[in-house]
Amino acid sequence: MMVGKVWLVGAGPSDPGLLTVKGKAVLEEAEVVVYDQLVGEGILYMMPKSAKKISVGKYSGNHTVAQERINEILVEEALKGKRVVRLKGGDPFLFGRGGEELELLCEHGIPYEIVPGITSAISVPAYAGIPVTHRDLTSSLHIITGHRKKGCQESIDYKSLVALGETTLVFLMGVAALPDICKGLIEAGMDITTPAAILERGTTAKQRKVIATVATLPEEAKKQNIGTPGIIVVGKVCSLSQTFAWAEKRILGGARVVVTRPKDKVSSLAAKLYNLGAEVVMLSGTYTKPIEDNTQFIEVLTTIKDYKWILFASEVAVDVFFDSLWHQQIDIRSLWNCHFAAVGPATRKAIEKRGIRVDYMPERYYGIELAKGIAAVVQPEDKVLVLIPKETDSEVVNYLSAAKIHLKAVPVYEIIYEINQQVCIEETDIVTFTSASTVRSFVKTMKDIDFHKVQAVCIGELTAKEAALYGMKITVSKEATIDSLIESVIEINNRGYSENAPKLGGIGSMEE
Known part of the structure; x- marks a missing residue:
């Protein structure tokens, strides 16, 4: 029997940008992923579509799957010959019980690797403007677990911690024990004016911090209703938080933006939002695939030279078209008499990658604008081919049909919908839609959600019209661009969302 392998991967604090290069590479090759609840949604999005995904739901104070059972799952999956990734928040060996998981692997002779992760003990304070070390303020750093082993009565040695003098103390998994921790430090002799902080949901858009003193922090945290996940920092470095604050000062700092794009599309939108400071949640409930045994399309390809114009409203259609030419052994030189039109820059780029120059692209990247432009240039005898997704209403086809253009519309790919099981939409989230199909995908893949609370930002009126069918709060971008x-x-984000926010102009929808 072939034995698989297990990788213990530290996922970092939540921000997907803090996952290591090796961690990402290993995760993308996984056949089985066993993950904790504290792993960021952006990192979970990187899991392969084909991978078996097992949530073990671990976070402070709540283990939906016992540690012993997690250890067994790793062994069971590895013995099936699988590449197993154990995805853990932070670092596997910093209070992550990674050592316990290795013990059973060793007993069964299962090979493994450790991929260290960025610990929240350093990264979360950094995102709050707190350097855990500073030459003028501290001479050491100490990381303590605030969560004791079940049944263990041993308390933290506060006297030894206080005796360290000018140091930084970081307590992980200690939010529930905050009053006891502060009381213990004071009773052990710590100056009651020592700066202290509690940091909630660090590195996410919802991160919050309370900066006080070791004496006042419990009460201040209670006033702010600070919860888990969170960490506690005690030491003079906490006084630098306001001076060194940076995360919330980014243009989209504090914004959580949901990007709805097909899984097989690289999203420049997501990258740009992330670079502006947003927490980006990729919610891709769809993927595309060519229609199998597409006899209608094959018949069209055999007479492709008869068409004067070939219109593309998506990159997917471009790839399906040229790949099909190759599979049907049709020489690309047979296209010498054809003119090519693209709805926007991304589609044009996909065509030009195939060595074909685009003859027409509208100034405004909407399907309706593409249709109007073509209708104005075609001759009565010109045959026009439009390649569209299956069972999707096309504004290009609708307009050209009404204009009595000699038109052939052929579905060449289908959109597959998957039920979302990982992403929760919060009322303060901003959800972006680049086409009517992304709205439909969002609606079909989300469960148990009140769409009236969704803050939708749409490209074009057609997209907005689709969102309006479900009562979403809608803003329309001025232009059909990212x-x-x-x-x-x-x-x-700047004004705070209002149900009465003014709508911005725009028509149609961006390329699918």
Whole structure:
């Protein structure tokens, strides 16, 4: 029997940008992923679609799957010959019980690797403007677990910690024990004016911090209703938080933006939002695939030279078209008499990668604008081919049909919907939609959600019209571009969302 292998991967504190390069590479090759609740949604999105995903739901004070059972799952999956990734928040060996998981692997002779992660003990304070070490303020750093082993009565040695003098103390998993921790430090002789902080949901858009003293922190945290996950920092370095604050000062700092794009599309929108400081949640409930045994399309390809114009409203259609030419052994030189049109820059780029120059692209990247432009240039005898997704209403086809253009519309790919099981939409989230199909995907893949509370930013009126069917709160970007969409997100984030926010102009929808 072939034995698999286990990788213990530290996922970091939550921000997907803090996952190590090796961690990402290993995760993307996983056949089985066993993950904790504290792993960021952006990192969970990196799991392969084909991987078996096992949530063990571990977070402070709540283990839906016992540690012993987790250890057994790793062994069971590895013995099936699988590449197993044990994805843990922070670092596997810093109060992550990684050592316990290795013990059973060793007993069964299962090979493994450790991929260290960035610990929240350093990264979360950094995102709060707190350097855990500073030459003028501290001579050491000490990381303590505030969560004791079940049944263990041994308390933290506060006297030894206080005796360290000018140091930084970081307590992990200690939010529930905050009053006891502060009391213990004071009773052990710590100056009651020592700066202290509690940091909630660090590195996410919802991160919060309370900066006080070791004497006042419990009461201040209670007033602010601080909860888990969180860490406690005690030491003079906490006094630097306001001076060194940076995360919330980014253009989209504090914004959580949901990007709805197909899994097989690289999203420049997500990258730009992330670089502006947003917590980006990739919610891709769809993927595309060519229609199998597409006899209608094959028949069209055999007479492709008869078409004067070939219109593309998506990159997917471009790839399906040219790949099909190759599979049907049709020489690309047979296209010498064809003119090519693209709805926008991304689609144009996909065509030009195939060595074909685009003859027409509208100034405004909407399907309706593509249709109007083509209708104005075609001759009565010209045959026009439009490649569309299966069972999708196309504004290009609708307009050209009404204009009595000699048109052939052929479905060449289908959109597959998957039920979302990982992403929870919060009322303060901003959800972006670049086309009507992304709205449909969102609606079909989300369960148990009140769409009336969804703050939708849409490209084009057609997209907005689809969102309006479900009562979403809608803002429409001024132009059908990613940059214009981002400008609308920034405006909403700056003013705070209002149900009566003014709508911005725009028509149609961006390329699918």
